[in-house]
Amino acid sequence: MNFANLSLPWLLAGAAALAGLLYVLQQLRIRYTEVAVPTAMFWREAARDAPVRVFRRRFRHWLAYLLSLLICWLLWLGLAEPRVEDPEGGQYHVLFLDGSAHMSAPGDLDQAIRRLRDDLRNLPQDRREVIWGGAWNLKLLNAGEESLLFDRRVVGLAPEGAPSAVEEQIDLLALPGAYPEAVRLVIYGRAPVGGGTLEELREGVQVHRAAGFDEPGANRGIVAMGLGTAASGRWDAVDVLIRMAATGDLSTLPGDVQLSLDGSPVTGIAIEAVPPDGLVLRDVPSAGGLLEARIAAADTLSADDSAQLQLPERRELKVAVSSLLGAVLMEAVEADPGLVLAADEPELVFRRAGESFGGDLPALEFAPMNEQVNAFEIQYAGDLDAELALRDSLRGLGLHLIDGAGLAVEAGRPVGVQASAGENRNVSVWLELLDERYNFTASRAFPLFISRASRWLAEENPVYAYLAAGRLAAEESPDFALAGPGISATRLLGADLAPARAGFLESPNAELAYPVSLLSTAVTTGQVGVELPAFAPTAAGLAGPSLLALLLILAALALLAFEWYAYQRGMMP
Amino acid sequence: MPSAAPTVEEIFDTEFLTALQGFSLWARRIISGGRHAEQLSRDKGAGLEFADYKAYVPGDDTRTIDWNIYRRLGRVVVKVFEERQELPVYLLVDRSGSMYFEAAPKIGVALKVALALTSISLSQHDSVGLFSFSNDLEMKLRAASGHGRLMRVAERLAELDEQGSTELVQAIQGVERLRLRRGLLVVISDFYDPAGLEEVLGSLRQTRHRLLLVQLIGNHDLDPSGRRDLRGDVRLRDCESGEAVDVSLTPAILENYRAIVNDFNDSLTRFATERGAAFLRLNTDEEVLPQLAAAFEAGSIEI
Numbered sequence: 001m002n003f004a005n006l007s008l009p010w011l012l013a014g015a016a017a018l019a020g021l022l023y024v025l026q027q028l029r030i031r032y033t034e035v036a037v038p039t040a041m042f043w044r045e046a047a048r049d050a051p052v053r054v055f056r057r058r059f060r061h062w063l064a065y066l067l068s069l070l071i072c073w074l075l076w077l078g079l080a081e082p083r084v085e086d087p088e089g090g091q092y093h094v095l096f097l098d099g100s101a102h103m104s105a106p107g108d109l110d111q112a113i114r115r116l117r118d119d120l121r122n123l124p125q126d127r128r129e130v131i132w133g134g135a136w137n138l139k140l141l142n143a144g145e146e147s148l149l150f151d152r153r154v155v156g157l158a159p160e161g162a163p164s165a166v167e168e169q170i171d172l173l174a175l176p177g178a179y180p181e182a183v184r185l186v187i188y189g190r191a192p193v194g195g196g197t198l199e200e201l202r203e204g205v206q207v208h209r210a211a212g213f214d215e216p217g218a219n220r221g222i223v224a225m226g227l228g229t230a231a232s233g234r235w236d237a238v239d240v241l242i243r244m245a246a247t248g249d250l251s252t253l254p255g256d257v258q259l260s261l262d263g264s265p266v267t268g269i270a271i272e273a274v275p276p277d278g279l280v281l282r283d284v285p286s287a288g289g290l291l292e293a294r295i296a297a298a299d300t301l302s303a304d305d306s307a308q309l310q311l312p313e314r315r316e317l318k319v320a321v322s323s324l325l326g327a328v329l330m331e332a333v334e335a336d337p338g339l340v341l342a343a344d345e346p347e348l349v350f351r352r353a354g355e356s357f358g359g360d361l362p363a364l365e366f367a368p369m370n371e372q373v374n375a376f377e378i379q380y381a382g383d384l385d386a387e388l389a390l391r392d393s394l395r396g397l398g399l400h401l402i403d404g405a406g407l408a409v410e411a412g413r414p415v416g417v418q419a420s421a422g423e424n425r426n427v428s429v430w431l432e433l434l435d436e437r438y439n440f441t442a443s444r445a446f447p448l449f450i451s452r453a454s455r456w457l458a459e460e461n462p463v464y465a466y467l468a469a470g471r472l473a474a475e476e477s478p479d480f481a482l483a484g485p486g487i488s489a490t491r492l493l494g495a496d497l498a499p500a501r502a503g504f505l506e507s508p509n510a511e512l513a514y515p516v517s518l519l520s521t522a523v524t525t526g527q528v529g530v531e532l533p534a535f536a537p538t539a540a541g542l543a544g545p546s547l548l549a550l551l552l553i554l555a556a557l558a559l560l561a562f563e564w565y566a567y568q569r570g571m572m573p
Numbered sequence: 574m575p576s577a578a579p580t581v582e583e584i585f586d587t588e589f590l591t592a593l594q595g596f597s598l599w600a601r602r603i604i605s606g607g608r609h610a611e612q613l614s615r616d617k618g619a620g621l622e623f624a625d626y627k628a629y630v631p632g633d634d635t636r637t638i639d640w641n642i643y644r645r646l647g648r649v650v651v652k653v654f655e656e657r658q659e660l661p662v663y664l665l666v667d668r669s670g671s672m673y674f675e676a677a678p679k680i681g682v683a684l685k686v687a688l689a690l691t692s693i694s695l696s697q698h699d700s701v702g703l704f705s706f707s708n709d710l711e712m713k714l715r716a717a718s719g720h721g722r723l724m725r726v727a728e729r730l731a732e733l734d735e736q737g738s739t740e741l742v743q744a745i746q747g748v749e750r751l752r753l754r755r756g757l758l759v760v761i762s763d764f765y766d767p768a769g770l771e772e773v774l775g776s777l778r779q780t781r782h783r784l785l786l787v788q789l790i791g792n793h794d795l796d797p798s799g800r801r802d803l804r805g806d807v808r809l810r811d812c813e814s815g816e817a818v819d820v821s822l823t824p825a826i827l828e829n830y831r832a833i834v835n836d837f838n839d840s841l842t843r844f845a846t847e848r849g850a851a852f853l854r855l856n857t858d859e860e861v862l863p864q865l866a867a868a869f870e871a872g873s874i875e876i
Contacts, residue, residue, distance in 0.1 A: 032808035038671035040811035046830040047820045
């Protein structure tokens, strides 16, 4: 037997509470009926040895109490709506309410909620749960929780600007031990499911889709927007790729896209069409700013009508080089168009270790081998784990390109890299590596190291090629990976950065906010994936309050009538 | 629930009074001093029934000399006859609140019994006086005889109305203070004096009169379990004093109550036996006449 409206623990807890409540009420009940008698003198004497019942005195009316308790229990049981047979054969149901951008059309989510609510009423309470499939998959109703809570928790929910994560939920079902053997996922919405996902399902797991969701209407939107190194080779510019998608008879012409930078229309930038549905913006200046692409579309889905991108800010860095260092460093700075030699007001300095040149400015220092254990010692600010910092430094500073083995042979000692936390950023390198015999300054890694070390020391912000909802972020600034404000938090957790939904992604200190766009081909084109079997609870489950519940309530009413009769006849107090 | 007292017409039920004609109240011996009537007096004298012989002394009525004895024995003796006199009957009727309680109030039975005893007494040429009591004793009629008296008694009885509480002790003491001629004091009451039965019996022991106690009791007084309103937790309010007592009614308490009422009744009966008083216990929820008939089993009650 199971209960439609209450779980067994709640039923038992309620029954115990009723018993306790009635007992207390019986104890407290001192409602005197006033009766006039001529024989009060006898009553006074008769009651002298048996005082009236008062609070917490002897409990007297056991039969009356038991009758009242029986009536209350029957009503409580009727309310719980017991069901002898399980119409779904003991299967566990995961009801997935799609709250992704697939449900953005007006009325879609309301329809899904109505369907789910109807089905919820007909499923065993202890063998079903509801998941909200928005930007994250959240448990909306646990197994055993009252169905009434669903109505309360669903208030205020709206489709989120994110692709569906239903496949993650399906993957979770497949995990051994995560769910009962026989489990059925029912999707209330258009969240697409790939065929590959279904092929990996374990035995006993079924995926259904609630019927009644028609094909979405024609739509078009931006499905990709990202930046890359400028094909022209300019260090201070990037190329931006924009791609569109459309369904029905809607077009994806490059001219449909409106571009703006920090709110102003973009001008003076070469735009190339990339057939069949893309365009490239050439040499967009890396001067920072928010680049927005918007496509006018008279469709029901607005989340994909625009996309935004934070452009990198690449500026010339003023570098001062100590006279105690060799000319090779001067040459490296002069060769890098992003670096400018400036004796006055430099932003960072190259100097020998222990030299006072540049004061407290960020510095690339060179120390004699006999004074420094490791060839490269990096001091970073912040609370990043040292191991992570070291790992990032290899790529971030281009150290992975160095011929470490050759340097070690030449130096006659191991070439190591050490990262440690400190108040300011600092990079310290063996001074001897500047010597020609080490072949470091002549290697292709040297200018890269000088360039990246300079920009890291100048604390430039990280650059992301794109930030799309539900997709891993692609970072285009490995040289700043050691302290990127957007990644430090996620890397501390050992996770990759994947913004959940469209909007803005703030850095932990809230100083930076990167735009996140929907950029989902599946959402824009209304992909439904593999066709799933429709879900329909059995007819037995659709039959409102059960007959058994009705009988219980009738029995309670009959007992109530009997109690009244007994009271009137003086058979009970 | 107080009820109205019966009217004269209701009390003066000729059919009822006719049925009483065979009943009589006989005192074993009454104190001399009254006029001649039918009650056996302690005095010997001019009655009709022969009682004894005694030696003649000067002053004796020579008409009572038994000449046959003188002729045979040569002694002069005179016949002594039983002298019959009237018995003063004092009716003391309870008119307290408890007598007017419930749908079938005790006062109805009380008045019928009072009129019945009046009728019986008057038919024996006894005199009947009427008192009522509640908080105070009130003389309604002086003791007098004569058949016309019956209607007057009925009228006075019908005038009685509910008044105060049962102060039986004071009423008996009040009657005693009146220094009435010794006779028969008929107490018609439920005897629910708040002072307690012992006080009542104490005062009855002090009275010079012969006693006829008429206890009126209802079924609900004897066994309250029949009352529908007596269930569970009740606040019982005395219909006379208004004092309340809170009771959680249980079978045990009901049993206790019945035992107390039985003790009460037993005490009253025992007192009557010890005192040589006549005692009538009438159930006010039953017909009066059959109960009286049972009490006057042999046609009379000797007091």
